[in-house]
């Protein structure tokens with residue numbers, strides 16, 4: 001597993017832990033009211049689960065198993081994917097922490113960072129999405 | 142495909158069907174129940190997608206060790222049991238609490254929360270060291 005995939009996947013596991021913890025606190029509080037304040041964790045729960053856990057795991061696994069380019073750079077120009085890792089995670093952190101800062105445009109900044117990050121990943125791995133090549137079969141299958 | 146993964150995949154398919162049914166329900170005139178939307182959502186995102194990911198990752202990630210390539214057997218089955226029991230309790234008691242709340246139902250939701258959380262922690266314990274170079 002390449003180093004960057006390990007970063008993506010480990011980060012997704014950390015978010016899984018945080019997101020599950022927040023979700024479990026909200027659910028337990030729905031059962032037996034102990035701290036209504038935990039509802040404030042709901043936006044973070046949603047963000048951590050969808051982008052932090054699921055989407056980021058998908059990027060890590062994709063970077064690992066997408067067809068490689070038969071060259072000295074089998075996974076293309078990796079700088080795009082590294083940039084994706086930094087931008088997406090910065091975006092998630094800014095979004096999750098923005099309510100604490102109380103600065104309204106932080107949410108906008110977070111979404112912009114995430115969008116740039118995913119776009120960078122798509123650009124960096126675009127060429128790796130090609131059909132399998134078999135010498136005996138003409139065309140793609 | 143190992144038995145554990147087959148169980149995860151089959152349970153995830155059942156959750157998918159249940160989730161879709163929970164989506165049909167509120168569309169029936171007069172049948173809407175409070176507390177059904179989170180069930181619909183989590184059957185799909187947790188019972189279906191996350192469970193499918195858990196099952197396939199435990200199977201496909203680099204091996205845990207020579208003796209236990211997919212991690213300790215007991216751990217895998219505990220994750221499976223906690224995930225599905227936790228989700229089932231939530232599916233039963235979250236709408237029920239909306240209809241007629243009770244202290245028992247409330248504690249069942251606490252149990253559901255703990256079980257689902259344990260499933261997550263168990264999964265992380267299984268795959269953390271398997272996320273490696275070779």
Ligand code: HEM
Nearest residue numbers: 020023024026027046049050179182186187191254257258
């Ligand atoms: C695994 C992926 C998961 C995803 C993608 C996810 C996503 C979401 C989303 C989008 C909501 C907002 C629903 C709404 O506004 O009504 C939500 C709410 C919630 N989630 Fe999750 N969730 C996940 C896992 C969990 C887990 C494991 C737990 C508990 C252990 C949990 C507990 C909750 C609770 C209690 C709520 C509030 C429900 C309400 O509005 O009454 N979630 N989740």
